[in-house]
Amino acid sequence: MVGAPISRSGSYSSEGRLTLQGYQMWLDWVNGQGGIQVAGVRHRVQLVSQDDRSRPDVAGSVAGDLLVHTGVQFLLGPYGSDTSAAVAAVAERYGVPLVAGNAAAQSIFTRGYRFTFGIASLTDQYTVSLLDLAVQLHPRPQTVALLSADDRFSLEIAESARARAASHGLQVVFSQQYPAGSTDVMPLVARAAASRPDIVLNAGHVAEAVAIHRAARALAMDARMFAYSVGPSTPGFIADLGPDADYVFAGVQWTPQVRYQPQMYLTTMEYIAAYRHLFRTLDEPAYQVAQATAAGLALQRAMENAGSLEPQRVRDALARLDVTTFYGRLKFDSRGANETKPMVVMQIQHSRRHTVYPPDVADAPPAYPTPPWSLRA
């Protein structure tokens, strides 16, 4: 029996729904196989989830409740770094392995937790691939305008972006924080435009990203690269921006275009088809779905490797885990973070998302530089 706090209400409800879908993908498959084979015996998996209302305090108490009253033996994480952090503390207290699919904040993995393992690349990786790609493009960008929301997640990203830019010799010509959730960003963008940066890099969320991009168009702020930590991968981004969304870059955990050679479970193509069939949708699975599924797979393979359902032995097996799935390689470092999987870079081209970096998983070359607004329809 596996427990998972899930955000069914509150600000993370849509991402929570995707997370639950990912767990259901895994459950559907593993129980279709007859269950997890542990020491020659197949165990069917039952997932018990409770609404955490997108609040860290609720997530923590839900996790405790699941462990104490429902008798779950293992935990899968909710969506969100802050809720996951609360669950991780509970898991640590009870000595129960937690595989967090959708938690990227570094702070979770710097507390010396032994029972928490994260599938996602951490915030310090979010812009690394973006900037790595940028410096390989021609003409090579020289300057960066760094915008950042003031939440912990965004600040961590901005900080790592600053460091990465420095290491690439990129000059940060503008750097500004703004309150998370701001949509009145016109003055901010105007000031950024004044610094005439080659790269506009925003560390924030979807709403800010749409607002900043609309402002850029309105102000005809031309840059060679518009890059957003979060936003372009969500469905509404294109619907909101239409053709204006073209050329936008983003760092993402996973795209449906990546093609790894899985050692277990499905290929990406099979995963997409299975997702569409299971949920009767034409959508491709979002990365939150893929990460949740990967979390389930990590837990499953650890149980198989441990040959036991004893928490400590499963925890040890997680620490030793090294397996490649449709999501990429799963191998946890000493903090419990999955550092081996790179972030991929996506770009919107003709209102369609394409993976453009790293080259081995890309399905299209990057479109660069972004043409000036004056030349766009």
Place this chain on the structure above:
Amino acid sequence: MRLLSSRWAVVLFFGITGAPIVLLAYSSITISTASAVTAAQHGAADSAQASAAFIHQRFQDVGAGLDAFADHNLAPAMTAGPAGRPDMGSLSAELVDLTRLQNGVSTAFVTDPRGRLLTVTPAQGDLAGKYLTGDDWYQGVTTQDTPFVAGLSATGGRQDLNAVAIATPIHGQANGATVRLGYLVGLYDLEKIQMFVDDFSAAHSTNLWVIDGAGYVLAAPGLELGSVTSWPAGDQLVARALNGHPDVSRSMRDGVPSLSASAPVPGFRWVVVADVPAPVALQGADQLRATVIAIAAVLGVVLVAGLVVGWTLVRRAQQAAVLRQRMEALARLNEAASSVHAERGPSALQIIAVHARELVGADFSALGVWDAVGGRMAPVAHDATTGLPHAALDDLAVLLVERCQPASGAHRGELGELGVATGETELWEVGPYLSVPLSAGRRVLGCLVVCRREGSPRFHAVDERQLQQMAQHATSVLEKSRVDAEREAFLDRLRETNEELQQASRLKSQFLARMSHELRTPLSAILGFSDLLLEGASGELSPGQREDVQEIATAGRGLLDVLNDILDLSRIEAGRMRLELRPVRLEALLGDVASALRPLALSKSLELRLAVVGGDPPVMADPLRIRQVVTNLVSNAVKFTHAGGVIVRLLTLSREVEISVLDTGIGIPQEALDGVSDEFSQVDGGQRGFTGTGLGLSIARRLVLLHQGTIGVESEVGVGSRFWFRLPVATDAAPRQLVLAAEEGLAG
């Protein structure tokens, strides 16, 4: 060999008759199946293309309708608003009209040229102002600028799995040029396509699938609308059709083998797949196949039956021939056997040689006997056909039988190097030969060899079996000869031994007679002088002396009795006992004996009496010897009786007279009765405390037998005994002398 050729005959028969039938059936089935498959594939291809054409036409019509509607009804409204902007009210009204008029289109919307939604019917407020540039229809229609039919795809982030989007540009005039004012999109209900597919499938026994370019199944037999079903990725049938190439193939559809064809829907990235299930397609071929197989099976059965009947007849004829041959051989063997049994020894062996040669049709036969001393086979009989020189036959027999070794079994083969001259230049050479051993158990007694002249047919196993039967006859002849010879030798030895024994017996009797006589002479002197002494011829004896002399006299007389007994016995055994037979009435004789022995009986307080039953006819007897017999029996009775008495009974039977001596003595055990009359025999070897030589009863028995009488005894231990003998009643009165040696036993 015969069996092998029969097998080949069967194979040949079936090869010649069966192969064309099988070939015909096989080719009929193959050709019919192939043509059925081809026909089905043509049918499937026609169905796919016709359906694709139908669907194309249908969407073409819808597209054309939308296109006309866009240009005529919507274009004015697109610029009827303030500052040449769209008049939303007019647009909405037009769209309502459209959904009412255009069959199958239940939802419609209009966007600006950049894909931004202007209005939608029925209204969906949250879509307002959204860009639909990511939609398939937008991507398609902006590329080709003519009506575009999308596949199953999301529209404006919404998924209507029951409809496909058909988009067309809205053209208008601006500054004298044709410009794109926006796009009209109608969502066409897939149920219409599904209905067509269901109707077609039912009418043509052909299943139709409609698949869009992304591999989604839009319509299929029994498809549940709203489901997301993907066509198997990488299916070449569909992949080729998407590239504009119709195709046919065989495939498995839901576990049923099918003949499939695909056809692209012209103008759209859609494909129609038509499936004819193989069982349906091959129905006619299956019927033909069943018929062909049935006919072939009937022909096959007829063939097999004919073969079985023919085969049976041939087998029966063969068996009859074999039986006849065996009967003939049996007759020959019987003839040979009876000839052999009528003869013995060498002539029998010669007959065997003749029959053996004739039986197997040989030119020469020889019968050899194993000479253990010489360590070789020696010929004892031979026989040859005419034409072989008589002088050479012995040599040939030697040569042939010497080849047989004692331990070897039957041999068949060719002998090239043996031959006999039949003329100065002509040589008769041995060719095929056959030898069988004559054996009794493990012993090899000899051999039987036959041969033919070189160049003649070889001998076969059947010849070997027949020769072995002749060999058995020869073996029995040899064995019989051997047994006869051994029996003769045994009898000779027996006769010799018998003579020796008789001689020894005579010598013994002579010795005894002579010795007894010699002993009696001095004994007479002893007895005589003892009597003289007792009579006082030499003076009166003192009581002590008289007692001593009396002892000498008594012992001497005892000794004399013994000597007389021995003398009698030896006389009898030597055949020199003389009987003076004459008619005698025994009552007086018996009375004398009883009187003589009564004192002895009285001395033991026993009664001794005579009983006469049924008269006293005369019997032919020597009275002296009968008295001796009776005296012996009575004195024995007195001797072995301690209480009671002894009765001497004379009983007259019809032709005999029986004299019995009955006592109440100790009796004789049953097991001792047989030996009671043996010489020197007493029951228990004389340990019962009775004196005597044991000769008396033996002499008595022999004397009775000399009288042609019978003698016997019945006894019971502790009760008493009855010794009896019978003498024939005298028939003629003439006395005669009889000297006989009796050898018969005492009757029990």
